[in-house]
Amino acid sequence: MSKFWSNKTKSIEPYVPGEQPKDKKYIKLNTNESPYPPSPKVIEAIKNAANGDLRLYPDPNCEKLRETIGEYYDLNKDEVFIGNGSDEVLAIAFQAFYNPEEPIVFPDITYSFYPVYADLYNISYRLAKLTEDFSIPVEQFLTKNGGVIIPNPNAPTAKHLDIDMVKKILDYNSEKVVIIDEAYVDFGGNSAVKLIKDYPNLLVIQTLSKSRCLAGIRIGFALGQEALIQGLNTIKNSFNSYTVDRVANAAAIAAIRDVEYFNECKNKIIATKAWASEAMGKLGFNVIPSEANFVFVSHASISAKEIFLMLREKGVLVRYFDKPRINNYLRITIGSDEEMKELIEKLKEIV
Amino acid sequence: MSKFWSNKTKSIEPYVPGEQPKDKKYIKLNTNESPYPPSPKVIEAIKNAANGDLRLYPDPNCEKLRETIGEYYDLNKDEVFIGNGSDEVLAIAFQAFYNPEEPIVFPDITYSFYPVYADLYNISYRLAKLTEDFSIPVEQFLTKNGGVIIPNPNAPTAKHLDIDMVKKILDYNSEKVVIIDEAYVDFGGNSAVKLIKDYPNLLVIQTLSKSRCLAGIRIGFALGQEALIQGLNTIKNSFNSYTVDRVANAAAIAAIRDVEYFNECKNKIIATKAWASEAMGKLGFNVIPSEANFVFVSHASISAKEIFLMLREKGVLVRYFDKPRINNYLRITIGSDEEMKELIEKLKEIV
Numbered sequence: 001m002s003k004f005w006s007n008k009t010k011s012i013e014p015y016v017p018g019e020q021p022k023d024k025k026y027i028k029l030n031t032n033e034s035p036y037p038p039s040p041k042v043i044e045a046i047k048n049a050a051n052g053d054l055r056l057y058p059d060p061n062c063e064k065l066r067e068t069i070g071e072y073y074d075l076n077k078d079e080v081f082i083g084n085g086s087d088e089v090l091a092i093a094f095q096a097f098y099n100p101e102e103p104i105v106f107p108d109i110t111y112s113f114y115p116v117y118a119d120l121y122n123i124s125y126r127l128a129k130l131t132e133d134f135s136i137p138v139e140q141f142l143t144k145n146g147g148v149i150i151p152n153p154n155a156p157t158a159k160h161l162d163i164d165m166v167k168k169i170l171d172y173n174s175e176k177v178v179i180i181d182e183a184y185v186d187f188g189g190n191s192a193v194k195l196i197k198d199y200p201n202l203l204v205i206q207t208l209s210k211s212r213c214l215a216g217i218r219i220g221f222a223l224g225q226e227a228l229i230q231g232l233n234t235i236k237n238s239f240n241s242y243t244v245d246r247v248a249n250a251a252a253i254a255a256i257r258d259v260e261y262f263n264e265c266k267n268k269i270i271a272t273k274a275w276a277s278e279a280m281g282k283l284g285f286n287v288i289p290s291e292a293n294f295v296f297v298s299h300a301s302i303s304a305k306e307i308f309l310m311l312r313e314k315g316v317l318v319r320y321f322d323k324p325r326i327n328n329y330l331r332i333t334i335g336s337d338e339e340m341k342e343l344i345e346k347l348k349e350i351v
Numbered sequence: 352m353s354k355f356w357s358n359k360t361k362s363i364e365p366y367v368p369g370e371q372p373k374d375k376k377y378i379k380l381n382t383n384e385s386p387y388p389p390s391p392k393v394i395e396a397i398k399n400a401a402n403g404d405l406r407l408y409p410d411p412n413c414e415k416l417r418e419t420i421g422e423y424y425d426l427n428k429d430e431v432f433i434g435n436g437s438d439e440v441l442a443i444a445f446q447a448f449y450n451p452e453e454p455i456v457f458p459d460i461t462y463s464f465y466p467v468y469a470d471l472y473n474i475s476y477r478l479a480k481l482t483e484d485f486s487i488p489v490e491q492f493l494t495k496n497g498g499v500i501i502p503n504p505n506a507p508t509a510k511h512l513d514i515d516m517v518k519k520i521l522d523y524n525s526e527k528v529v530i531i532d533e534a535y536v537d538f539g540g541n542s543a544v545k546l547i548k549d550y551p552n553l554l555v556i557q558t559l560s561k562s563r564c565l566a567g568i569r570i571g572f573a574l575g576q577e578a579l580i581q582g583l584n585t586i587k588n589s590f591n592s593y594t595v596d597r598v599a600n601a602a603a604i605a606a607i608r609d610v611e612y613f614n615e616c617k618n619k620i621i622a623t624k625a626w627a628s629e630a631m632g633k634l635g636f637n638v639i640p641s642e643a644n645f646v647f648v649s650h651a652s653i654s655a656k657e658i659f660l661m662l663r664e665k666g667v668l669v670r671y672f673d674k675p676r677i678n679n680y681l682r683i684t685i686g687s688d689e690e691m692k693e694l695i696e697k698l699k700e701i702v
Binding site: 007012016035043049051054055057059087088097099116176201218237238240244246 | 353354355356357358359360363364365366367368371379382384385386387388389393394397398400401402403404405406407408409410411435436438439442446447448449450467468470471527528552560564565566567568569578579581582584585586588589590591592593594595596597598599602
């Protein structure tokens, strides 16, 4: 605590991301990264962007990248917003659409950055308590509120909300912005992107960090009707004109264009998830059916915290949240087949 | 205007950066970019960073880059903060150190992003009116206030504030954070970095966009005592854990390390500025002595706006601000010798 800090700095509790260890080489199943490298075309695009033009500012509006993403999702470029990772897009969306005095609603068990954004931007919020089996309690979003944000699939539960339920929430909250955070949608979920043309209050947020194997390059994006995208641009241009650098921009364009590589990686992860979930089930784990690139599991007889610590000891990092209701669960990223085989071996030693 | 926008989105006036034209090839002297490409070692570092590790998140704390910058400035790594361009660092600093109810002070003619940050984060402010010759009115900062921010050299005036005057402002405002924005300091200014050890209230902000020829890669940094850096980290980690991607990080380390190239580029720009300023003087321009990589000029008989438009017609972009007190001035970035020779030729045709 320093006398020089603002009241906000003194009071806020920052988000804590999953560990990025440097002490030794781990099997890293703790931050939902892809086990596969980015497309070779991305690598090539980065090398091509390494030139004298880096002396110049990037395109502040990312026109070409927005066009590329628009084409992929059958949207206009003015229905696309780009940010320095989907966390930045989320932070900008909170400021662009939510007001301090009107509480927004999000699940009690969800991405733990949401309450931090709300605190940072003085937005009040109400938590919608997930059901006992971690389902989204749709009726709790059908109430008077200042906006809604739901990850679909949810994290860390990996559970998907049916698109008809998303529509129900959009219909009820027609005067407020409903953000569907689809960071994990490519691994089996059902995207709300196709609803954009019918719902002016829908903003879908996605990222290149997971299914495009590009956590290291920091690109996230939002999709929605033009008025919402303009709102995001207003806040972004009041904060930082040039949030996306020339190299990241080139990398992202190449990543979106290489549809074949994207499908290949995502299908491998879905296949690995299937057998690894089954194998964990055989070891006495309750594995919640996952539509994401991770699974949320608990064991019948050994505590999650113990397993977490023992796995760490054995060189495998997974994510443990010491929070009510989920402190007997582990979130385990789906790695490569080899990594998951090793995980299963270690789990056999433990249970 | 959309009903979905927050009150902030409805009311704020975003910053407008200098044009990044796409219609034709211009001599671009409008956004204070370097005329020289980044160091060949930077290009090499980017190519080396284009590898499979991009599937992984970057180091959220930029340890190695902070160490590298720390070594260069003879500071500890915990006295260094990194951001996605110095605009992001400024935005984070406003939130980290300034409170809504205590007006901060900055010059009336200065970087026009400051009032936008203040509006975005609900921080009130008072403008200190520059003297008739555009000098910083030091006494106006020796008053009760919530903090101070001064670019040194100032923009768009290019005028430098003597380090003894900076000390005077730091001494008077010992309970408040004084930000010295040194985006342009390498081109002739006198940096306040050496005051950091004596002033816990001093935060110096710099960028790689100008003197390190890397506007396209988005790296800015802040230097100050540890408590201030912790305050910046608290806000940053409540907004976006991973603001600096792996490639930008590698590029920045290489740029800071290549001191020889840095000195070479900066010295060339200083030399070009000297002869170009003299040449413009001979054409009837009043050229304010500049300690930056740009000059702020007005002409005895032709209006700045006319010259701006005629130069644009002739393929040369400079920056014109249609604002009280400076609407008869042009801000002209120092380009290469060839570019400045062409500028002088065009000016000869005009005046």
